[in-house]
Amino acid sequence: MQILNGKETAEIIRKELAIQVKERKDAGRKIPHLAAILVGNDGGSVTYVNNKLKSCEEIGFESTLIRYDDSITEETLLKKIQSLNEDKSIDGFIVQLPLPAHIDEMKVTLTIDPKKDVDGFHPINVGNMMLNLPGFVPATPAGIVELMRRYNIETSGKNCVVVGRSNIVGTPLSLLLGKNTDPGNCTVTLAHSKSENIKEICLNADILVAAVGIPGFITADMVKEGAVVIDVGTTRIEDPSRERGWRLAGDVDFKEVAPKTSAITPVPGGVGPMTIASLMINTLKAMELKGK
Numbered sequence: 001m002q003i004l005n006g007k008e009t010a011e012i013i014r015k016e017l018a019i020q021v022k023e024r025k026d027a028g029r030k031i032p033h034l035a036a037i038l039v040g041n042d043g044g045s046v047t048y049v050n051n052k053l054k055s056c057e058e059i060g061f062e063s064t065l066i067r068y069d070d071s072i073t074e075e076t077l078l079k080k081i082q083s084l085n086e087d088k089s090i091d092g093f094i095v096q097l098p099l100p101a102h103i104d105e106m107k108v109t110l111t112i113d114p115k116k117d118v119d120g121f122h123p124i125n126v127g128n129m130m131l132n133l134p135g136f137v138p139a140t141p142a143g144i145v146e147l148m149r150r151y152n153i154e155t156s157g158k159n160c161v162v163v164g165r166s167n168i169v170g171t172p173l174s175l176l177l178g179k180n181t182d183p184g185n186c187t188v189t190l191a192h193s194k195s196e197n198i199k200e201i202c203l204n205a206d207i208l209v210a211a212v213g214i215p216g217f218i219t220a221d222m223v224k225e226g227a228v229v230i231d232v233g234t235t236r237i238e239d240p241s242r243e244r245g246w247r248l249a250g251d252v253d254f255k256e257v258a259p260k261t262s263a264i265t266p267v268p269g270g271v272g273p274m275t276i277a278s279l280m281i282n283t284l285k286a287m288e289l290k291g292k
């Protein structure tokens with residue numbers, strides 16, 4: 001059984017990007033600038049945004065953090081997004097999700113200029129991804145595909161089951177893995193909360209992706225011997241034995257499932273760091289697409 005080490009792979013990607021940035025700098029060209037909007041104090045979101053900014057620093061990107069209290073009005077947030085759309089010094093920006101309930105996430109997504117939408121959530125980028133046109137692919141699915149590529153995971157002709165149909169992970173990943181690309185060419189099943197016989201569906205998977213946000217949802221009796229298992233879950237659960245009082249739990253019962261697999265991603269250190277590495281790749285691409 002092989003561990004698909006996202007932490008290590010993300011580090012390699014950051015080093016590769018740092019070389020490209022240095023080359024640009026040495027040639028007197030502009031370096032990429034990412035801005036991040038963070039609303040509120042959710043522990044996970046604060047960590048993810050901090051890690052995004054830390055990655056920028058390590059690679060040599062410029063970065064800007066814009067923080068708001070969770071009482072911010074939708075109007076103020078949309079105005080800020082419009083000003084970032086117009087700000088020529090910013091190549092790409094993200095609005096960290098989730099947002100407070102009084103803010104309409106779709107309105108926020110639709111306000112972002114697709115050319116600066118390095119999260120790849122805008123419908124224009126979703127359409128571009130579907131039609132193989134230039135644009136941005138959401139960071140988590142892009143990171144999973146990149147991890148598979150770097151570990152030479154055989155995907156062509158394989159049965160892939162993606163459990164979870166979110167707009168930012170399950171649905172785009174199912175599209176990517178069904179494409180005529182490498183990695184790709186899978187026969188994809190997109191399973192979800194209404195799927196009947198979920199255990200039988202999962203047992204048919206050569207590649208099983210769990211993206212439901214339910215700790216330990218995938219148990220050993222749902223996994224085919226020799227399958228590749230990708231765990232997207234990162235739920236914080238209470239753990240008084242830890243100094244910080246919680247630990248991260250994936251959607252896969254790692255201890256029981258890992259021995260049955262040919263390869264598996266851990267949590268932490270699997271898909272999460274690859275999400276941030278892919279955002280960095282998208283940020284460089286944002287600048288390059290503008291021809292800078």
Ligand SMILES: Nc1nc2c(c(=O)[nH]1)N[C@@H](CN(C=O)c1ccc(C(=O)N[C@@H](CCC(=O)O)C(=O)O)cc1)CN2
Pocket residue numbers: 044047048049051094095096097098119139140168234248267268269270271272273274275276
């Ligand atoms: N605007 C966005 N919001 C959200 C996205 C996104 O892609 N864009 N995805 C998720 C959260 N996410 C990225 O922002 C994300 C989740 C997890 C990790 C990560 O590195 N996890 C580490 C553990 C970190 C920890 O200690 O908690 C790991 O798995 O090893 C990075 C990014 C929802 N929101």
